[in-house]
Amino acid sequence: MKLCDILVCIEKISYPHTGTHIRKTIQEKLKVLGLEKKVNVAVTDNGSNMVKAINEWDGVSRVACSAHTLQLCVLKGLKQIKPYLQRYAKLNQFFELPKQIERLEDVQREIIRQEERITNETELSPSVENNENVDENNQYEKNKPLKILRTITEVPTHWESKLASCKWLKELKKTNKPFMCYT
Structure with a gap:
């Protein structure tokens, strides 16, 4: 057959x-x-x-x-998550405003600078009891890529752009770093 x-x-x-x-x-x-x-x-x-x-x-x-x-x-x-998708779209539109892009990037740069300062201070004075763990963590932090998250524009003809946009917002939230946006 x-x-x-x-x-x-x-x-x-x-x-x-x-x-x-x-x-x-x-x-x-x-x-x-x-x-x-x-x-x-x-x-x-x-x-x-x-x-x-x-x-x-x-x-x-x-x-x-x-x-x-x-x-x-x-x-x-998709019907079930429509309210969330609408919220993601509004957040993304907000972060696409030139003023907000600039502020978001500034806040992220400040966070990166603070993390670098903390890493440098830890390198200068590691605790004696956790010396090996601190060295491993410092190596990881040094090699970890630092990146500024930018908005991903949704394009109606590209269905994956909505998914990418949602992932971007999730990644931004996942950092658990405080940032403020002014309207």
Whole structure:
């Protein structure tokens, strides 16, 4: 047995879009093509008319389209988080203002300077009891890249830009560093 995908035809099914009408239209087209006895399984969405069309079709079983079902799940999940996405979008818009970009970068630079001062002070006077741990931590801090986080602009045609924007805000929050924004 070999699985094959073949696109037989694409045609508009006229109104009404009832299960019975859909089934009859498909069966008529298969008859014209000489394929009426070749169909064993039909993959459909979960629309009640499609379910009914295949359930009425003797000798043909129905399989729900997993891609369609997954898409429905994703859309339902996105509805659940819509208020959060809207909040992320507002925060991102706020941080895209030139004044706020400048302030955010200034605050981050100050935090980096403070961390560097603390690291330098720790290097100069490590405690005797934790000398090995301090040395390891200092090596990590020295090698850790210091970066200024900047906004990621959401672009409607790039679905991943919303995800990147949300990740940016999460990363900014994850630093647990206090910063102030003035409006």
